Amino acid sequence: MIKIAIVEDNNTLRNSLANLFNYTEGMKCVASLPDLGNVVSEFRKAQPDVVLMDIGLPNISGIEGVTTVKENLENIEILMFTVFEDDENIFAAIKAGASGYLLKKTPPEEIIEAIISLYNGGAPMSASIARKVISSFQNIQPTQKENFQLTTRENELLHALVDGLSYKKLAEKYFISVSTVRTHIRHIYKKLHVNSKAQAVAKVLKK
Amino acid sequence: MLFLFFYQLTFSQQQDESITKYGFQNELVVSNELSCFIDTGNSLNFQQIQLKQFDIAYPLFLKKIKSLPNKNSYWLKFSIQNNTDSSLQPFFDCGDFDFISLYLVSPHHPLQQAEGGNLAHQDKSALELERMSLTLPLMLAPRQEGDVYIKIIQKTPEYYLNGIGIYKQNFLDNSISNAYYQNRYSIVWDILFQGFLLCQILYVLFQWIIIRRKEYVYYFLYLIAIVFYFLSRREAVWGIPILFSRYPAWTIYLNKTLQILPYFLYYRFVRYFLEIRKNYPALYKWIIRLEYFLLAYLVFDFLFITSTYNTFLETKIFICILVLVFIITAAFIIYLFRQKQPLIYFVMMGSLFVGLGNILGVLFSFLVFREDFQLGITNMLVFSQIGIVLEILCFTSGLSYKSKLIEEEKLSTQQNLVKQLKANEMLNAKMQNIRNKIAFDLHDEIGSTLSSISILSEMALQKKKDAESAGIFKEIKENSIIVMERMDDIVWSINPNNDSMENLFLRIKSFAAKLFEAREISYKIEIDQNINYVDVLMEFRQHIYLIMKEAINNLVKYSGCTEAGIFVSYHSSLLTIIIKDNGKGYDVNSASNGNGLNSMRKRAEEMNAEIDMQSKINEGTIIKLSVKN
Numbered sequence: 001m002i003k004i005a006i007v008e009d010n011n012t013l014r015n016s017l018a019n020l021f022n023y024t025e026g027m028k029c030v031a032s033l034p035d036l037g038n039v040v041s042e043f044r045k046a047q048p049d050v051v052l053m054d055i056g057l058p059n060i061s062g063i064e065g066v067t068t069v070k071e072n073l074e075n076i077e078i079l080m081f082t083v084f085e086d087d088e089n090i091f092a093a094i095k096a097g098a099s100g101y102l103l104k105k106t107p108p109e110e111i112i113e114a115i116i117s118l119y120n121g122g123a124p125m126s127a128s129i130a131r132k133v134i135s136s137f138q139n140i141q142p143t144q145k146e147n148f149q150l151t152t153r154e155n156e157l158l159h160a161l162v163d164g165l166s167y168k169k170l171a172e173k174y175f176i177s178v179s180t181v182r183t184h185i186r187h188i189y190k191k192l193h194v195n196s197k198a199q200a201v202a203k204v205l206k207k
Numbered sequence: 208m209l210f211l212f213f214y215q216l217t218f219s220q221q222q223d224e225s226i227t228k229y230g231f232q233n234e235l236v237v238s239n240e241l242s243c244f245i246d247t248g249n250s251l252n253f254q255q256i257q258l259k260q261f262d263i264a265y266p267l268f269l270k271k272i273k274s275l276p277n278k279n280s281y282w283l284k285f286s287i288q289n290n291t292d293s294s295l296q297p298f299f300d301c302g303d304f305d306f307i308s309l310y311l312v313s314p315h316h317p318l319q320q321a322e323g324g325n326l327a328h329q330d331k332s333a334l335e336l337e338r339m340s341l342t343l344p345l346m347l348a349p350r351q352e353g354d355v356y357i358k359i360i361q362k363t364p365e366y367y368l369n370g371i372g373i374y375k376q377n378f379l380d381n382s383i384s385n386a387y388y389q390n391r392y393s394i395v396w397d398i399l400f401q402g403f404l405l406c407q408i409l410y411v412l413f414q415w416i417i418i419r420r421k422e423y424v425y426y427f428l429y430l431i432a433i434v435f436y437f438l439s440r441r442e443a444v445w446g447i448p449i450l451f452s453r454y455p456a457w458t459i460y461l462n463k464t465l466q467i468l469p470y471f472l473y474y475r476f477v478r479y480f481l482e483i484r485k486n487y488p489a490l491y492k493w494i495i496r497l498e499y500f501l502l503a504y505l506v507f508d509f510l511f512i513t514s515t516y517n518t519f520l521e522t523k524i525f526i527c528i529l530v531l532v533f534i535i536t537a538a539f540i541i542y543l544f545r546q547k548q549p550l551i552y553f554v555m556m557g558s559l560f561v562g563l564g565n566i567l568g569v570l571f572s573f574l575v576f577r578e579d580f581q582l583g584i585t586n587m588l589v590f591s592q593i594g595i596v597l598e599i600l601c602f603t604s605g606l607s608y609k610s611k612l613i614e615e616e617k618l619s620t621q622q623n624l625v626k627q628l629k630a631n632e633m634l635n636a637k638m639q640n641i642r643n644k645i646a647f648d649l650h651d652e653i654g655s656t657l658s659s660i661s662i663l664s665e666m667a668l669q670k671k672k673d674a675e676s677a678g679i680f681k682e683i684k685e686n687s688i689i690v691m692e693r694m695d696d697i698v699w700s701i702n703p704n705n706d707s708m709e710n711l712f713l714r715i716k717s718f719a720a721k722l723f724e725a726r727e728i729s730y731k732i733e734i735d736q737n738i739n740y741v742d743v744l745m746e747f748r749q750h751i752y753l754i755m756k757e758a759i760n761n762l763v764k765y766s767g768c769t770e771a772g773i774f775v776s777y778h779s780s781l782l783t784i785i786i787k788d789n790g791k792g793y794d795v796n797s798a799s800n801g802n803g804l805n806s807m808r809k810r811a812e813e814m815n816a817e818i819d820m821q822s823k824i825n826e827g828t829i830i831k832l833s834v835k836n
Binding site: 008010012013015016017019020023056083084085086087088103104105107108109111126128131162163164165166168169 | 647650652654655656657658659661662663665666669684688691692695698699702704710713714716717719720721724
């Protein structure tokens with residue numbers, strides 16, 4: 001049973017999503033919040049596996065929400081749910097710890113698919129996000145530990161993603177399975193998250 | 208101008224009818240007195256004159272000349288004898304007349320003749336000495352004796368006769384060089400003055416070539432008129448034949464013209480300098496009237512003097528006109544002074560200097576000639592000249608000051624423009640931000656609700672499995688998804704972050720790749736690297752994106768192909784996009800009314816781009832879009 005939490009300020013949508021998840025086999029909606037007030041306590045109570053988080057929330061933005069949730073409940077997977085394919089915000093969310101994003105225009109069945117895939121270890125990434133990831137890693141200071149640099153294979157994958165290859169094509173190209181591709185991407189996300197955390201810390205320390 | 212007036216008043220003293228020798232002693236013998244004769248009607252030839260009795264009294268003779276100048280010719284006669292055994296060349300000063308002819312009648316000698324006079328054309332062969340001294344030479348052979356006849360024709364009412372002077376050449380040389388020596392200061396001053404004027408003329412000419420404003424033209428002409436005026440007055444003193452020495456009649460013809468012309472040009476100059484047409488339209492009308500009046504007077508005066516030669520009357524008219532002009536000018540200046548425009552002060556100062564110079568000149572001429580005041584200078588024009596120099600300095604400063612004002616104005620206009628531009632830019636940016644925000648907020652609201660519609664209809668679809676309702680719910684779901692797609696595209700394209708072609712093709716790539724993979728179409732997408740540096744208008748980006756989307760959608764939905772390719776290249780300002788497949792193609796003629804194809808053509812038209820859709824049944828389709836940048 002996949003436990004899903006929703007953070008979305010549009011009431012209609014939030015309710016429809018809750019209904020959808022509850023109606024689907026193997027899923028259950030355990031929390032449905034209109035904003036990020038009390039998010040930590042609610043999530044501690046509900047213990048969701050996957051969170052569908054809107055970026056444009058009132059008062060505290062979704063990106064901050066990601067940081068807050070990840071700080072307090074580390075093993076939750078967060079999927080940004082947004083109307084705009086706004087690279088800046090999405091990328092910021094990913095750096096904060098989100099595992100991917102979904103556009104609201106996604107057909108419902110694909111939403112379900114994405115959640116299941118995320119639960120099973122996958123991580124979606126689009127070409128434009130891949131580009132931003134590459135440049136983000138290029139800006140990293142050499143003082144940081146080796147562990148958090150990209151490996152050659154990961155770099156290759158990112159570049160291929162920028163070229164528009166799907167995961168399937170990537171798998172074909174590099175003679176690996178699609179799930180291996182997904183694992184690589186997850187690692188990339190983790191490193192991105194850590195790097196951004198480290199950068200944030202470094203910024204604070206500099207002050 | 209006024210000098211001759213006063214000159215004339217002193218003429219009443221001329222009575223001397225004697226013949227005076229200068230430098231000659233007993234070697235030349237002349238009769239004691241002049242004999243006079245008047246040829247009324249100027250009808251007799253020289254032969255007949257010689258037979259006449261010269262018995263008119265000298266005072267009567269002079270009176271007659273004064274009253275009836277140009278209808279008659281006036282004759283003087285005296286005898287002369289060369290007492291030596293060598294030739295003599297005496298020079299005769301026959302007074303200040305318009306036309307003088309000198310004849311020497313001697314038995315056993317040929318007739319000698321010499322021509323001269325103020326209005327007579329200067330012969331090029333005339334001796335320097337003749338010209339400078341205004342005397343006429345005759346050659347007397349050894350022991351030659353005879354009668355000297357002097358024929359006088361007078362056109363103007365001004366003349367001077369105080370007996371006849373006969374000069375020996377060396378005496379003449381001495382007196383000329385003495386006069387020159389005594390006048391050297393005033394001659395040098397004249398030359399400096401004219402030099403100053405010529406410098407100014409060149410300067411103004413070059414200023415005009417660079418700064419094309421009308422006032423420079425009239426200032427230039429004004430200076431030239433002044434140069435000519437002083438040339439006409441002083442050329443005789445310098446002794447160099449330039450213009451008026453060669454054609455002495457023109458001194459008379461142009462005397463008043465050259466005095467009024469500067470006024471006319473001065474008014475034109477001031478008109479343009481102060482931009483009176485623009486600033487003071489009421490004054491403008493009056494100045495134009497004055498200008499035309501002066502012009503008319505110039506023409507009138509020229510015709511008058513060339514026909515009547517009556518310089519006295521001419522001068523009287525001139526003085527009246529001048530007084531009128533002075534009064535009107537004073538009125539103008541007072542009016543302008545009230546306007547308190549800085550440029551006016553330059554004009555005022557200049558006019559003041561010239562006016563003062565002229566007045567002083569007249570005043571001192573009066574004192575010197577009438578009251579015998581000793582001033583130590585012979586050139587009464589000095590005062591005018593100094594006034595003009597000062598005026599020129601004022602005008603030149605004024606012109607420079609005006610240039611400075613114009614510069615400053617330009618600068619401040621520029622600065623204002625820049626400020627305006629900046630303000631506009633900021634406003635535009637703000638507007639753009641507001642627009643974006645509105646679009647985004649709208650999109651957000653609508654998008655979320657549409658999403659829930661598609662979710663709900665999906666759920667309904669799951670619950671109600673009968674075909675009819677299923678069909679309806681499916682349509683609801685698909686419609687809402689289509690709308691979300693379209694909105695997404697629009698908002699994406701107006702987002703300024705997506706300004707680059709790079710982003711555009713990235714988006715197309717993902718979109719196409721996803722579709723192709725879903726249908727298991729093997730594909731090739733090649734996008735030229737230099738696309739990234741191409742700059743394309745936002746409207747064009749939208750069009751290109753939507754055309755490609757339509758083409759790719761058609762390809763995926765209808766072609767049933769197994770291979771597809773998208774090729775984008777950019778070369779010499781031409782963007783080329785090719786979308787091809789190996790599917791079943793379509794009939795180009797019959798399908799041309801399909802909405803999708805039409806909208807692609809329309810979009811291409813709006814970009815002034817060419818779209819070429821080729822397809823053969825079972826051989827595939829190629830769509831080529833060429834956009835000029």
